[in-house]
Amino acid sequence: MRDLNNSKIVGVIGHPIKHSLSPFMHNKAFELAGENYVYLSFDVIQDQLKNALKGIIALDFRGLNVTLPFKETIIEYLDEVSEEAAVVGAVNTVVNENGRLFGYNTDTNGVLETLMPFKEKINERTVTILGAGGSARSVIYILLRKFNPQKINIVNRTVQRADFLADYFASKMSFSEFETFELAPPDLIPVLNDSGLIVNSTPVGLFPKTDDAPFELDEGFNENQVVVDAIYNPLKTKFLKIAEKNGAKTVNGLKMFVEQGARSYELWTGNSMPKAKIYLELEKLLKEQSEQNNENQA
16 A cells, blocks of 8 residues: 655656546556655646646655646746757656656657558558647657658648648658648548558547547548547547548547656666556446446437
């Protein structure tokens, strides 16, 4: 049993934060591994980020996960950032080393482990990414660092933000084959059909708004595609259901979530997360939540 009076504290900051499963995952992992840590969630409003970081130093937290809306803005308050975090321009993990805060991007680990089995669908093919936020940044970084895509399409509600992201990575990683599109569904059919990999990096379809999808275009999917949704709750989003119905290979965001968490866990504790058991625990929890949600809607 953990000694809560002497536990090392880690947690997650963001706004809103109540639907995060990071506390469940990490606390279960600490319990299974016998680590004397506790993981808490903190809803931090936009203008209190700097004060929150002062607080974790004063209270001697071991570290934090960082989620929306702070992944990019937190960088200016950190003492050092890792290579991948500097290039991506986003941090999702902070380690407190004797009052000095070090930033990392472990989302890239989640993206790499998720995409690696589909290398042949990515190399020398067109990839389409939906969204232009922090998750999209991690996907683009890994695509350019570990794969060899022919072209990357960025689709976003505001094309100006997609343009900014394309220009950013063209400069940072010397890749010029970007094309940007506004999220205008009928016009996207040929763009999607030409893609070997499609990644939804937006939160559209996330619990509890499970009836939403970035778009509903049967004609955009085919059997020669892999379609990834970064969302893990629900395990099968409406977006993935549409893609699967039309022949695409679909992948949910659970592996992405666990693998990024496992790297954060390692950075804080120096040890490996018991990932196999964590996958089972999360799948069980998410299936129970889905069943409960279906009962409530009946």
